[in-house]
Structure formats: structure tokens, C-alpha cells
Amino acid sequence: MAQPKARPEPAEGASVITDKMRAQIGVESEPLTFEVDKTACRMFARAVGYTDPIYFDEEQARSNGYRSIPAPVGFLGHPVYNPNAPQRLGGYFRTDTPFKRILNGGTDIEYFDTICAGDVLTATSKLVDLSEREGRIGPMLITVTETTYRNRDGKVVARMRGTGIQY
Amino acid sequence: MPNQLYFEDISEGQEVTTLTQHCDSQRLVYWAAGSGDFYQIHYDKDFAQRTGLPDRIVHGALKHALLGRMLHEWAGDEGRVKRVACQYRGMDMVEKDVICKGIVTGKRSQDGENLVDVEVWTETPEGQKTTPGTATVSLPSRS
Incomplete structure (x- = not known):
């Protein structure tokens, strides 16, 4: 197991937020494609413990007014994984900070339309806030990233705000 | 699902039906597969302890999704x-x-939708609130 690369400890009282990091605020990422598949919706629903048949049986979903199996709350598709073309949203400056560890600080997802299996979403992401705080676990850098998901027609179907805690 | 809830049935202070989900290690592996989050602190005890945690921890996003399931049901x-x-x-x-x-x-009508605002949270079996939040649900009207 490779140990995380040693980085300098943040100096007491000094800000770890650099001008370079601040300059990232509001900069929209390249678009990334997320596919919403039937099997992926089922796997997600199973993981969360759903028993509602709309998440497993396409006919049942249709008879309840959905185009296909709907994406359960929190599922916004999977990015198309390709180890030969690494790309991801966010994490732009992670290596620029002195912190070694990251925690998920919070999730806020707002829906503007129903997302169903068969949908292909295009997401763009931007850093919207950077702050520092002294917590129980020591000095923390708090990042807020906003990701906007559009369907094939260009309509915004969901917006996610994710809070990251680096410490 | 039976027993459709209607907008007219809702009043401030009303409780949402509680959802309890046991999160064993298999549940966390299901979640890793379903969500695509393969960070080892959630299923590899040795790895989790090397980062200073007492043991594997439940994914935050799984708790978000469980709150979503509670509201859906x-x-x-x-x-x-x-x-x-x-x-x-x-x-x-x-x-x-x-x-x-x-x-x-609270409840409100906005752009033709009947919306209900809910304070949501998860708590541990000891009663500690670990995941506070807010949510909005739209409900059908009887009229």
C-alpha cells in the first residue's frame, strides 16, 4: 500500500487558500457525460434498500407514469469510465493544498425534472466557495462545488452542491 | 405503494414515517458498486484504521440516498x-x-406544484443526529 506523499503541514494561522485556488472559483469545467442505465438504476436502488417495483420493473415504472425505470434520489448516472482517458469533475487543485485527507461534508441535490434510465446527462462543474475552519480534526479546507446536469435537449434536470472537507 | 399521501393531509409538525436501515459491510459494498465510490475507508477495516478512523464508516452519500428513500416511500x-x-x-x-x-x-404552492418542506436527519441507535438537512417533496392534491 503506497503511503500518501508527505506534504508540508499548514503553518499555524496562515491561510492555505492561495490566489491560484481562489482564481478557480466560478470557472466552469469541461462537460462530462453521465449515462443513466437500467441496470445502474437497479443496482443503486438495491444498495439503498428500495423495494418499490418502479426501480426494478420497467413495465411497473411505465404504468406509474415514468418513461422507464427512474433514477433513485441521489443517482445522477455514472460517468463513462475509461482508464485510457482519465477525466473527472472537480478536484481541480487538490494536490495544491497541504492536506492529505478528504471527507464528504454534505450533499444538496435539487431536481427540475425526472431522470430515467436511457437518459444521457451532460454535467459541468464549478467551484463556488472556499473557506477554512478549525475543527475537531484540526485545520480544514472546505470546498463547495456546484454541478449542473442537462439532458439531451439541454434542459437543466438537476443541480448538485457538494461540500468537500480536506484536512 | 398503497396509502397515497395528499397535500391536504399535511400539516406543520407532522412526522415523516421513520426509515431504519442496518448498514453492515455488505450494504456498504452494495453502495460502493451502486454509486461508484470505491474509497477503501468504507469497506477495508485496515485501511480505515490507517487513516485514523476507529473502523469503516457509512458513506455520507448513502445517508443522503436513505433520506431520499424515506421521503419517496x-x-x-x-x-x-x-x-x-x-x-x-x-x-x-x-x-x-x-x-x-x-x-x-411548511407547505406551499409554487408554479402549479404542491410542495412540502421537511426538516430531515439521520440518527444513530444512541440518538445522536449525524446528518441534519432539509428536503422538499411535491404531493398530489385531492381536488
């Missing part, structure tokens, strides 16, 4: 979950129940 077939926001303030350890709760804070 409460709102019934014709209800729709419009927003779920929560903060991961405390850790939930593997092999324990995550208890999801909610209480109605």
Missing part, C-alpha cells in the same frame, strides 16, 4: 422528491442502524 406513488440537502456532521460506523427521520416545516 412516505410521499407515495404520485409524490416526487424535489430536493434533498444534508450535511455529514457525524460519522456512522459500520454494523449499525442508520435511522432516518423527518418533520414537516
Whole structure:
């Protein structure tokens, strides 16, 4: 197991937020494609413990007014994984900070339309806030990233705000 | 799902039907596969302890999704979950129940939708609130 690369400890009282990091605020990422598949919706629903048949049986979903199996709350598709073309949203400056560890600080997802299996979403992401705080676990850098998901027609179907805690 | 909930049935202070989900290590592996989050602190005890944690912890996003499931099951077939926001303030350890709760804070009609605002949270079996948040659900009207 490779140990995380040693980085300098943040100096007491000094800000770890650099001008370079601040300059990232509001900069929209390249678009990334997320596919919403039937099997992926089922796997997600199973993981969360759903028993509602709309998440497993396409006919049942249709008879309840959905185009296909709907994406359960929190599922916004999977990015198309390709180890030969690494790309991801966010994490732009992670290596620029002195912190070694990251925690998920919070999730806020707002829906503007129903997302169903068969949908292909295009997401763009931007850093919207950077702050520092002294917590129980020591000095923390708090990042807020906003990701906007559009369907094939260009309509915004969901917006996610994710809070990251680096410490 | 039976027993459709209607907008007219809702009043401030009303409780959302509690959802309890036991989060054993298999549940966390299901979640890793379903969500695509393969960070080892959630299923590899040695790895988790090397990062300073006492044991594997429940994924924050799984708790968000469980709050979503609680609201979906409460709102019934014709209800729709419009927003779920929560903060991961405390850790939930593997092999324990995550208890999801909610209480109605208000109702409003907006752009032709009947919206219900809910304060939501998860708590541990010891009663510690680890994931406070807010949510909005749309419900059908009887009229």
C-alpha cells in the first residue's frame, strides 16, 4: 500500500487558500457525460434498500407514469469510465493544498425534472466557495462545488452542491 | 405503494414515517458498486484504521440516498422528491442502524406544484443526529 506523499503541514494561522485556488472559483469545467442505465438504476436502488417495483420493473415504472425505470434520489448516472482517458469533475487543485485527507461534508441535490434510465446527462462543474475552519480534526479546507446536469435537449434536470472537507 | 399521501393531509409538525436501515459491510459494498465510490475507508477495516478512523464508516452519500428513500416511500406513488440537502456532521460506523427521520416545516404552492418542506436527519441507535438537512417533496392534491 503506497503511503500518501508527505506534504508540508499548514503553518499555524496562515491561510492555505492561495490566489491560484481562489482564481478557480466560478470557472466552469469541461462537460462530462453521465449515462443513466437500467441496470445502474437497479443496482443503486438495491444498495439503498428500495423495494418499490418502479426501480426494478420497467413495465411497473411505465404504468406509474415514468418513461422507464427512474433514477433513485441521489443517482445522477455514472460517468463513462475509461482508464485510457482519465477525466473527472472537480478536484481541480487538490494536490495544491497541504492536506492529505478528504471527507464528504454534505450533499444538496435539487431536481427540475425526472431522470430515467436511457437518459444521457451532460454535467459541468464549478467551484463556488472556499473557506477554512478549525475543527475537531484540526485545520480544514472546505470546498463547495456546484454541478449542473442537462439532458439531451439541454434542459437543466438537476443541480448538485457538494461540500468537500480536506484536512 | 398503497396509502397515497395528499397535500391536504399535511400539516406543520407532522412526522415523516421513520426509515431504519442496518448498514453492515455488505450494504456498504452494495453502495460502493451502486454509486461508484470505491474509497477503501468504507469497506477495508485496515485501511480505515490507517487513516485514523476507529473502523469503516457509512458513506455520507448513502445517508443522503436513505433520506431520499424515506421521503419517496412516505410521499407515495404520485409524490416526487424535489430536493434533498444534508450535511455529514457525524460519522456512522459500520454494523449499525442508520435511522432516518423527518418533520414537516411548511407547505406551499409554487408554479402549479404542491410542495412540502421537511426538516430531515439521520440518527444513530444512541440518538445522536449525524446528518441534519432539509428536503422538499411535491404531493398530489385531492381536488
